[in-house]
Amino acid sequence: MTSLYDEVQAAPGAGVPTRRVTIKVNGDDRTVDVEPRLLLAHLLRQGLKLTGTHTGCDTSNCGACTILFDGRPIKSCTMLAVQADGHSLETVEGLASASELHPIQEGFKEEHGLHCGFCTPGMMLAAKALLDKNDNPTEDEVRWALSGNLCRCTGYQNIVKSVLWAAEKMRAESN
């Protein structure tokens, strides 16, 4: 069965007008030819094989596709891939180094911040955007920052704890 997401290929067919874009993804420049209607989330997933960015809802509600665009969180299903030309993206694949997890990832592990894991990449990037601006958020501020990301498993309690855990660890590391 062909999924809806296979309808537009990251590599378009012959005769379809494309634009060449160069996007910095997790620090590396990637140059690709894209059809204007290709959504950024699907360029990441299909074109660049970075399948950590999830697409959940089709309507910009769920936040599973959240990535950082020049350091600010965006819903990558609601941006065209052509719009990322010349910009810098960070996805969940960019969080961990070869040898160790990012403190936010560690926090989700320590505080059991995920069940099924579908929303987790978006949650972690939204959390990173918060912690990059505010290294000592209150619980309310964490809940506020994550209010554009839906989770259908956890009831959010452990996600919030995970982010607070990460904030504490990141503060300790920077001291």
Added chain:
Amino acid sequence: MYPSRFGYELPKTVEEAVALLDAHGGEAKVLAGGQSLVPMMRLRFAAPEMLIDINGIEALHYNRVDADGTVHIGALCRHEELEDNPAIAKAIPTIAAAAPLVADPIVRTRGTFVGSVCHADPQGDWAATMTALGGHIVAQGPKGKRDIPIADFVIGPFQNTLAFNEIAIEAVIPAPKGVRVGNYLKLERRVGDFATASVAVSLDMKGDTVAYAGIALAGVGGRTINANAAASALVGKKLTAENIASVAAAVAAVAEPRTDHRGSADYKRQIVKTFVERILTGLLNTSQKAA
């Protein structure tokens, strides 16, 4: 779903963007934040042949307050740039109150104030806010610029009065007649959902007398509800419990709520009345404390 196929242009100036719109004769759409347009294109409610992406026009990316208190919001000013913004909070408290309630925090990093006004969603926070403030939109077309008062701009659900070859480049909120105070209240079942009811109130005060009063509603009708006529009963008067109660009742009467899964029409009308009373009473209490 995927959008249907379209062409894409990335102009560097407003003039270039206007020329592109003109050349495509009504088949092109302007892409600013894209937080409404892209989902609509995905659902194929919208299927423009050409997208004119104005995100490359850096000259449209600003918000500023003039010395006299006039506020200018450029077409690329994102919602989040109006949050935690001391100059805006001082100049227009209603915008500062509404900004954190627009959509969700991630949508707010991309979506734009002017784009939201142009979209003219009956649920839109900014069309209601602009209506309460009595602002105008600056449109630029092939023959130059013109000012369009908000009441002549948002004329129905998803309907604005831009010509096909015009771009809304700026929203302008006039200088206050005195000290501008106001607030915005929104009831939503969860962040990012359509509002059950929203109320925007802005007053200009000369001492303890109301010099301007604007009220508009979102989510309680098939269009942005302009309740400025009801609000104008306050002009020339002091805020009192009696005035507040009568204006709240008059505003609730012009709401056009419909019963749906967010609540009954009566319930929504009651929310409007309560929110108007709550906002005006809050403003009265604050002014009494200051005096």
